Amino acid sequence: MHGERILMGPGPSNPYPEVVAALTRPVLGHLDPEFLAVLEHTSSQLRTAFRTDNQLTFPLSGTGSAGMEAAMTNLVGPGDVVVVGVNGLFGERLCEMAGRLGAEVVRVEAPWGEPLDPQAVVSAHPSPTVIALVHAETSTGVRNDVAEVGAAKGDALFVVDTVTSLGGIEVAVDDWHVDLSYSGTQKCLGVPPGLSPITVSPLARERLVRRPTSWYLDLGLISAYVSGGSGRTYHHTAPISMIYALEAGLGVLLEEGLEASWARHRACGELLQDGLEALGLRLVPPAGHRLPQLTTVWVPELPRGMTEADVRAQLLSDYGIEIGAGVGPMAGRVWRIGCMGHTARRRNVELLLSALASILGHRRLGGSS
Amino acid sequence: MHGERILMGPGPSNPYPEVVAALTRPVLGHLDPEFLAVLEHTSSQLRTAFRTDNQLTFPLSGTGSAGMEAAMTNLVGPGDVVVVGVNGLFGERLCEMAGRLGAEVVRVEAPWGEPLDPQAVVSAHPSPTVIALVHAETSTGVRNDVAEVGAAKGDALFVVDTVTSLGGIEVAVDDWHVDLSYSGTQKCLGVPPGLSPITVSPLARERLVRRPTSWYLDLGLISAYVSGGSGRTYHHTAPISMIYALEAGLGVLLEEGLEASWARHRACGELLQDGLEALGLRLVPPAGHRLPQLTTVWVPELPRGMTEADVRAQLLSDYGIEIGAGVGPMAGRVWRIGCMGHTARRRNVELLLSALASILGHRRLGGSS
Numbered sequence: 001m002h003g004e005r006i007l008m009g010p011g012p013s014n015p016y017p018e019v020v021a022a023l024t025r026p027v028l029g030h031l032d033p034e035f036l037a038v039l040e041h042t043s044s045q046l047r048t049a050f051r052t053d054n055q056l057t058f059p060l061s062g063t064g065s066a067g068m069e070a071a072m073t074n075l076v077g078p079g080d081v082v083v084v085g086v087n088g089l090f091g092e093r094l095c096e097m098a099g100r101l102g103a104e105v106v107r108v109e110a111p112w113g114e115p116l117d118p119q120a121v122v123s124a125h126p127s128p129t130v131i132a133l134v135h136a137e138t139s140t141g142v143r144n145d146v147a148e149v150g151a152a153k154g155d156a157l158f159v160v161d162t163v164t165s166l167g168g169i170e171v172a173v174d175d176w177h178v179d180l181s182y183s184g185t186q187k188c189l190g191v192p193p194g195l196s197p198i199t200v201s202p203l204a205r206e207r208l209v210r211r212p213t214s215w216y217l218d219l220g221l222i223s224a225y226v227s228g229g230s231g232r233t234y235h236h237t238a239p240i241s242m243i244y245a246l247e248a249g250l251g252v253l254l255e256e257g258l259e260a261s262w263a264r265h266r267a268c269g270e271l272l273q274d275g276l277e278a279l280g281l282r283l284v285p286p287a288g289h290r291l292p293q294l295t296t297v298w299v300p301e302l303p304r305g306m307t308e309a310d311v312r313a314q315l316l317s318d319y320g321i322e323i324g325a326g327v328g329p330m331a332g333r334v335w336r337i338g339c340m341g342h343t344a345r346r347r348n349v350e351l352l353l354s355a356l357a358s359i360l361g362h363r364r365l366g367g368s369s
Numbered sequence: 370m371h372g373e374r375i376l377m378g379p380g381p382s383n384p385y386p387e388v389v390a391a392l393t394r395p396v397l398g399h400l401d402p403e404f405l406a407v408l409e410h411t412s413s414q415l416r417t418a419f420r421t422d423n424q425l426t427f428p429l430s431g432t433g434s435a436g437m438e439a440a441m442t443n444l445v446g447p448g449d450v451v452v453v454g455v456n457g458l459f460g461e462r463l464c465e466m467a468g469r470l471g472a473e474v475v476r477v478e479a480p481w482g483e484p485l486d487p488q489a490v491v492s493a494h495p496s497p498t499v500i501a502l503v504h505a506e507t508s509t510g511v512r513n514d515v516a517e518v519g520a521a522k523g524d525a526l527f528v529v530d531t532v533t534s535l536g537g538i539e540v541a542v543d544d545w546h547v548d549l550s551y552s553g554t555q556k557c558l559g560v561p562p563g564l565s566p567i568t569v570s571p572l573a574r575e576r577l578v579r580r581p582t583s584w585y586l587d588l589g590l591i592s593a594y595v596s597g598g599s600g601r602t603y604h605h606t607a608p609i610s611m612i613y614a615l616e617a618g619l620g621v622l623l624e625e626g627l628e629a630s631w632a633r634h635r636a637c638g639e640l641l642q643d644g645l646e647a648l649g650l651r652l653v654p655p656a657g658h659r660l661p662q663l664t665t666v667w668v669p670e671l672p673r674g675m676t677e678a679d680v681r682a683q684l685l686s687d688y689g690i691e692i693g694a695g696v697g698p699m700a701g702r703v704w705r706i707g708c709m710g711h712t713a714r715r716r717n718v719e720l721l722l723s724a725l726a727s728i729l730g731h732r733r734l735g736g737s738s
Contacts, residue, residue, distance in 0.1 A: 002403040004395040023392040026373040034371040065605040069585040194608035213582045216438040236434040239563035
């Protein structure tokens, strides 16, 4: 048996205890009336979390990247124009997926670590089929402005990646005119990785690609199972136990309340970010666009020829704390520190700050130590 | 909280207790050295279960149908000739997936409930890119002959669906010259649904489509994570808890021994099939091609205007037993009774036979009641 971790990387986060318990619930068949009630309840909880009335809202049977691929394969065909906001790895991934499907990809870039300009996104093309961007860029810790793009999206379908935002900061699918959003379970929902909550507007449903290259992610076919009512038909076998886990995680979230969960994530993020600055570290994103649930910080000058990987390894071995490395152009230059879901607790932040201070040879300034 | 079931449908089966326990193990990050050790152990166990030396063998992050789609999207492009053996729903699904990718699909059919003719499959086209068939047709309970096709596959890549066979009857990927096989966790492996074990031969790896339309299922990219060694790179977040569950399920399987597991499935299947015939019911597949782990039986004449759905509903409500309905042309005409993984126990078979005899108004012939 392996160790226990405080998961403060970019995800997975620690699951809520209620979620762990739910994983052990007796397995039901995917057509069992009692399981279908669980699935409908989970979908209803997801509507609340996404702040949407979209009928087609459900947990997709894959991780967040499967949600991204479902968005592209169902909405985009050869020659379609897709405007993508790119200021990190997941914006790049959207371009890659759209490109593989034969779309004409119009990139609207901002430097990694900076937010996108919403005006540049909406004015990049006169009549795109799809405008897509990432709400919370997991690679940089930047929050992109979604509402401003949604308000001016025009006739395009608006796709928003909420993998790292849902449950941690405000997400308002209907108010923001989002047509398709996908998330992940292993971030601010406090559930292990494996599912991608997804919601699809009536407009997006009208415009679904008729026979997407992907059968597994074909939303038209899946909708006949997840929201088929009495005419429900089998598509693929639903991942039963993980759906129990998601139901339980959403139960924790909605019992706490969305606003209270956002406030808890914000309080932890501020404590962490203030503490890192007090240690003399510099945060990557500009104020106003920092995610509370995922903090990126420049790797400081390190003592005694230590590498940044040594710091992470020591956190893991001596404290059981995982933090994340940088990726892409930020590899080796930043750390990514998550505070998401059940991990978003003051005690975890305090411990990390103390541990980091100790490893970096600082006497901790501020905080409780 | 919902009820407990004896899952005797076409899957999911009941998970082994060790599997349920494993789901609660502490979540690790997908790049944590201790998790990577779990992943490598699981891959090694899968090589034993598949009877292969294929280095690229791992749990894909989706259900069995994702495995099927991974096979097609990575091996088949527009204009490629794909010979598909079709004698049930999952053969049809292979055709559908290949067709969506622009392949020229050559169908080799047998009636639902009958096995494929291996000779017809291998002689259907002089130089196919891929020959694909389903080993254990979950829709009909028929076992198709795989070894005979593999021995004569020529230069084609040979794809075999082992979703319902792996762990329940002999599967020998290397001996049978299989180039890519995918399975599912929720059948004879006794693990909840959610992952698709997959194995890819060196020849298939040489011929992978360079940039498949699916990014999520791109085996070239995934292999850099699952078998990247020290150069391992992140692709998507692995479904940690489900991989723990699979590791535990494979542990149970390999501790019992493959041959012993096949023998247990065979003994249960024979007990069930003999018992059904003793009740006067007729089995669908011909002798010699009946799956022990999944039995299809024609719905008999029913008492008092009862429908076949009433029988299934009564089994569920009065006995907590799930059995499966027919699909496609067999909808309403057959039952599908699984005896897979942890469910494959003599006591479950005896209980089902007694329950069925009682519901059908028979006095049970033979058996222990």
